[in-house]
Amino acid sequence: MLKIEQLYKTYIRAKEFNALDNINLDIESGEFIAIIGKSGSGKSTLLNIISGILTPTSGKIFLDNQEISSLSDDEKSFIRNDSMGFVPQSTVVLSTLNVLDNICLPFFLSKREGDPIGRGKYLLNELGLEHLESSYPRELSGGELRRVTIARALMNYPKIILADEPTSDLDVENTKEVLGILKEINKKNNTTIILVTHDLTCLDYADKVYTMISGKLVEGKSI
Structure with missing residues (x-):
């Protein structure tokens, strides 16, 4: 489904260094x-290059046999917008939009057919947020905001969810809740999830674990 071949991302500061060093996955x-x-x-x-936000120095990324890099x-x-859902490290939402409008926002970033309000309300219900439909971000807890970002990531039926430290600012209870939601999405919808983290709690929910060390990716837990 997703194939990464000989991926490099090189930067130059005092000297040249590889932020990503020959990633194959x-x-x-x-x-x-x-x-x-x-x-x-x-x-x-790595997540930002998979999503296309950053461009690799060299290497290729294939999604369903199409080279997207x-x-x-x-x-x-x-x-x-069409095939990926992004759960950012910080809960980035628009303060001027209510919860439902924040969740529906990705629908309007590309021309498509469908019922965004119906889809948004379905996701609100699925993630236990239906009572917060008309609330604004400032009125929500950290755990509720994270569930809003997950719902927003699901808006366009993504094939892949990219989650960047999704539990970094949550307590133990909310961490388990968010990880449980991601695992349920993974199993219920057959949605591929790539989660990056320094929280070892997350490893219990994954099918495979990799470790990133100075831009190199090795299989298994190595820290």
């Missing part, structure tokens, strides 16, 4: 992958 449809590693190891860079920015944006 095959992910099957419906897998739940956890990538652990210390801050600065390259985890978020060589597409134009507009083409990458369409695939990101």
